[in-house]
Amino acid sequence: MELQFPSNAELLARIIQGYDFKRAGSDTSTRDGQLLLRNIYKLAERLHKPVEEIAAAAERLRNACRLGRSVDSVLEQYDHDPLVLACGKLAITFFMGQAESRSSLKEAPRVAGELPLQGKVAEHWVYQLGQLVTSGVPRSRIGHTLEQLTIVNFNYDRSIEHFLPYALVMAYGIELKEAQEVIADKLDVIHPHGMIGRLPWQKGEAPQAEWGVEQPWNLHAIAAQLKSLAERSADRNAVRDLRLAVANAKRLVFLGFGFQPQNLDLLFENTLSHNPEVLVSTHGMSSGNAATVAHMLRRLAGLESDEQLMIAPVKAWELLRDYSLLLES
Numbered sequence: 342m343e344l345q346f347p348s349n350a351e352l353l354a355r356i357i358q359g360y361d362f363k364r365a366g367s368d369t370s371t372r373d374g375q376l377l378l379r380n381i382y383k384l385a386e387r388l389h390k391p392v393e394e395i396a397a398a399a400e401r402l403r404n405a406c407r408l409g410r411s412v413d414s415v416l417e418q419y420d421h422d423p424l425v426l427a428c429g430k431l432a433i434t435f436f437m438g439q440a441e442s443r444s445s446l447k448e449a450p451r452v453a454g455e456l457p458l459q460g461k462v463a464e465h466w467v468y469q470l471g472q473l474v475t476s477g478v479p480r481s482r483i484g485h486t487l488e489q490l491t492i493v494n495f496n497y498d499r500s501i502e503h504f505l506p507y508a509l510v511m512a513y514g515i516e517l518k519e520a521q522e523v524i525a526d527k528l529d530v531i532h533p534h535g536m537i538g539r540l541p542w543q544k545g546e547a548p549q550a551e552w553g554v555e556q557p558w559n560l561h562a563i564a565a566q567l568k569s570l571a572e573r574s575a576d577r578n579a580v581r582d583l584r585l586a587v588a589n590a591k592r593l594v595f596l597g598f599g600f601q602p603q604n605l606d607l608l609f610e611n612t613l614s615h616n617p618e619v620l621v622s623t624h625g626m627s628s629g630n631a632a633t634v635a636h637m638l639r640r641l642a643g644l645e646s647d648e649q650l651m652i653a654p655v656k657a658w659e660l661l662r663d664y665s666l667l668l669e670s
Contacts, residue, residue, distance in 0.1 A: 343465050343658060344500055346440045349411040349599060356412065356432045360403040362396055373435075380431055380560065387561055388427065398424035402432070410601070413495075413534060413570060417603055420571040427564070434564040435556075437497045437537045442555040446500055454514075456507050466596060467500055469661035471508030473668050480513045487527035491586040494530060495604055497537050497567065501530055503552045518542075531583055533607055535567040570603045584610045593642065594668070595621045596657040600634050605641065613643045620667070621652045622660040 347355060359373040362381075381399060385392040402415065402425045409415035412429060419425040446467065447457040462468050478486050492501060505528065506520035513520075521542040538550025538557060547566055550557040557563060574580060587593065587608050598604075598621075619642050623631040635652055644650055651667075653660055661668065 353406045360399040399428040416569045430564040430567040442553045448553045466657035467504040475512035484527040492530045538563045592618045609641045624656045
């Protein structure tokens with residue numbers, strides 16, 4: 342992954358290993374396992390349950406992860422078991438916070454005015470996104486440009502919200518606080534499953550967490566506000582807003598999207614009727630699955646012409662770079 346966030350398979354593997362409490366106290370015990378065990382005790386206290394019940398739920402989650410395609414699909418399977426859901430949300434918050442702390446997207450730039458990215462900066466999709474939204478756009482028009490964009494992020498991290506203010510600082514020479522206010526006021530980023538805390542400058546009432554803090558003090562409060570698919574689907578207003586954003590889009594761009602049926606159902610209520618352009622990155626996807634994705638999107642987006650669907654087996658940053666003229670138009 343460009344920002345070193347875990348893939349679906351990697352996150353499942355970390356949960357399987359982290360919740361292996363049979364290793365607790367032995368030479369094979371891991372740091373993650375020890376920290377998660379402490380948090381299991383805290384979760385038991387928070388839920389007023391015996392710790393043995395919570396540990397058993399973690400074991401059920403661990404077993405399901407061995408067969409699952411993603412932690413989201415596993416939590417959907419266990420919508421009947423609130424203890425497994427709680428253990429899953431705890432693991433997501435723990436490991437995604439850890440991933441932020443180890444990411445190539447840092448808390449702040451090494452030098453003021455630069456970007457908080459390490460490595461080959463242009464080979465990060467957030468860099469390409471920052472370039473797309475600012476290239477040739479006057480400072481007086483950046484708010485309007487951002488209002489034309491809606492981002493639906495099925496991941497739990499805050500990389501978009503954390504990075505883009507720094508892109509505005511670099512592009513326009515403004516103060517970071519002003520840039521954060523612009524992003525907060527003008528850019529709509531939807532997290533259907535929630536995110537691991539609200540950045541301190543973001544609006545709202547959700548628990549706060551600074552970028553890159555591996556173990557925030559309010560970890561359990563953050564975990565509790567994450568949403569399984571069933572929980573999100575029950576929020577009719579949120580689902581309506583999400584589907585309206587898709588239905589009103591002139592152009593749909595899918596980056597690193599797994600095309601799980603449950604997530605597609607959140608995006609599309611009916612076949613679209615306005616024939617949008619659709620751009621898809623299928624990096625790492627088998628040819629059979631890529632063909633299936635093409636078929637599904639032609640049907641769901643109501644595409645009248647094959648020219649409206651552009652599929653490329655490239656990484657997210659390459660797609661944004663290679664189709665920059667289309668995306669800026």
